[in-house]
Amino acid sequence: MSDTINELADSEKDLFRSKIESFFSEQNTQTDQSQDGIGDADTTSLDKAKSFQMDLSQAGLAGITFPEEYGGAGLSDTHQEIFNEVSASWHMPTSPLSISHGMCLPMLNQFGTHEQKLRFMPDNISGKTIWCQLFSEPGAGSDVASLSTRAVLDGDQWVINGQKVWTSGAHYCDYGLVVARTDPSLPKHRGLTMFIVDMSDPAVEIRPLKQISGGSGFNEVFFTDLHIPKNFQLGELNQGWNLAISMLMFERVSIGASAGGLNTDRSPDLIRLAQDSGQANDPIIRQKLTDLWIKEKIKGFIGQRIRDAVSAGQVPGPEGSIAKLNGALIARLARDTSISLVKAEAQAWDAENENGEQWTNACLGAAGISIAGGTDEVQRNIIGERxxxxxxxxDPFKGAAWEDVPRS
Ligand SMILES: Cc1cc2nc3c(=O)[nH]c(=O)nc-3n(C[C@H](O)[C@H](O)[C@H](O)COP(=O)(O)OP(=O)(O)OC[C@H]3O[C@@H](n4cnc5c(N)ncnc54)[C@H](O)[C@@H]3O)c2cc1C
Known part of the structure; x- marks a missing residue:
């Protein structure tokens, strides 16, 4: 469903707004200051995310623009905009679901068959199942099209072998979207296919990686003769690159231009912190906060522009890279502003300050936003070229079969 913000009657908008406000007031999430990094969720925050999402779904506020038939609320983009506006001043504990909802869900909706949508979307929307994205490999990050994980058709099953890395949240996810090579005799972009994998299959081995923050948001994932049904193929055979590009665009838009999760505006918290710590009249702090507030507002407009284009039927293009690069630069600005405010507590906080750790986590995590979903350099290349x-x-190997290209 698509409409502009003016096409919905004011009374209907007000009604929807107050429905969201009362939902959040009942949930009372405003006091929850915790911010998980990508994939970095402990059991408590995972349970909180799942039960919050289930409540959201039961209130008819989850998967707002997705069809009711597939578990969504079947509402318009205007409803989504209103939800984004109202929820911006609350803390949604849904970061562990950001990849599941920001990337995997729109992919299922756009490329899934009717049966796949019926089977997988409702549980994804309600948070009953969580999904991850398996693209990167030890030898294929920025140049993900050169990946080596193989999928071979054996009767009515696909057999997958290979290794993925940096898979956020794999250790708590139920399903994943994996890109694998189905025809090595084609050039690297043309022999790839996307699949749905069940992460609980014993042929999937998940090894967590330890991060500087002490968390373990990422994993290495090994597939050893993983058999999946033929109908777990998503999209056309050997068209996986087109799907991967769409998913990367959803990822870039999700990181750089969505509302909530990793992309939550930090300026409201930091303004509150400045007020509470008696620094709100410091002219340098005020200037930093104003700069951050303005840039977050601009980020919101970029996001709205992209969402409007998507709702008008356009696939997000290179502007997703602008949003992603901008979001990464703002994350670093928010990090620097928070360090100016909390000073040494960004590294060593008072044991009695139960929210102390959040600043350290936000500071340590900011650099990762410049890498996830394609690095800043890669976004600059895309913006430069496209x-x-x-x-x-x-590219000296342009057009060559993937199997003929030397690789280490
Ligand atoms: C927080 C986080 C979450 C992630 N989650 C996932 C996930 O869930 N699933 C998943 O599949 N992957 C995930 N990743 C992996 C991420 O997509 C890759 O790390 C990223 O694409 C970069 O690949 P790489 O690490 O192999 O670096 P490389 O590609 O080896 O790049 C190394 C350096 O070289 C630069 N570089 C490379 N090519 C070029 C070029 N052509 N021009 C200019 N500079 C270049 C890069 O900018 C970088 O600085 C995640 C990463 C992070 C940080």
Whole structure:
């Protein structure tokens, strides 16, 4: 369903707004200051995320624009905008679901068959199942199209072998979307296919990686003769690159231009912190906070522009890279502003300050936003080539079969 913000009657907008407000007041999430990094959720925050999402779903406020038939609320983009506006001043404990909802759900909706949507979307929307994204490999990060994980058809099953890395949340996810090579004789972008995998299958081994923050948000994932049904293929055979690009765009939009989760505006918290700590009249602090507030507002407009384009039927294009790069730069600005405010407590906080750790986590996590979903350098390349029309990077193996390209 698509409409502009003015097409919904004011009374209907007000009604919807107050429904969301009363939902959040009842949940009382405003006092919850915790911010998990991508995939970095303990059992408590995972349970909190799942039960919050279930409540949201039962209130008819989850999967707002997705069809009711597939577990969504079947509402308009205007409803989504209103939800984003109202929820911005609350803390939604849903970061552990950000990949599941920001990337996997729109992919299922866009490329799934009717049966796949019926089977997988309702549980994804309600938070009953959580999904992860398995693209990166030890030898394929920025150049993800060169990946080596293989999928071979054996009767009516696909057999997958290979290794993924940096898979956020794999250790608590039920399903994943994996890209694998189905035809090595084609050039690297053309022999890939996307699949749905059941992460609880014994042929999937998940090994957590330890981070500087002490958390374990990422994993190595090994597939050893993983058999999946033929109908777990998502989209067309050997068209996985097109799906991967769409998913990366959803990821970039999700990181750079969505509302909530990792992309929650930090300025309201930091303004509150400045007030509570008696620093709100310091001219340098005020200038930093104003700068951050303005940039977060602009980020919101970029997001709205992209969401409007998507609701008008356009696939997010290179502007997703602008949103992603901008979101990463703002995350670093928020980190620097928070360090100016909390000073040494960004590294060593008072044991009695139960929210102390959040600043350290936010500071340590900010750099990762410049890498996840394609690094800042890669976004700059895309903007340079596809927005500004600069010459493309030379590729001596352009058009060569993937199996003929030397790799380490
Ligand atoms: C927080 C976080 C969450 C993540 N979650 C997931 C996930 O859930 N699923 C998943 O599949 N992956 C995930 N990743 C992995 C992420 O997609 C990759 O780390 C990223 O694409 C970069 O790949 P790489 O680490 O292999 O670095 P490389 O590709 O090896 O890059 C190394 C350096 O070289 C630069 N570089 C590379 N190519 C170029 C170029 N052409 N021009 C200019 N500079 C270049 C890069 O900018 C970088 O600085 C996550 C990463 C992070 C940080």
């Amino acid at each position: 927005v500004l029309g600069l010459p493309k990077e030379p």
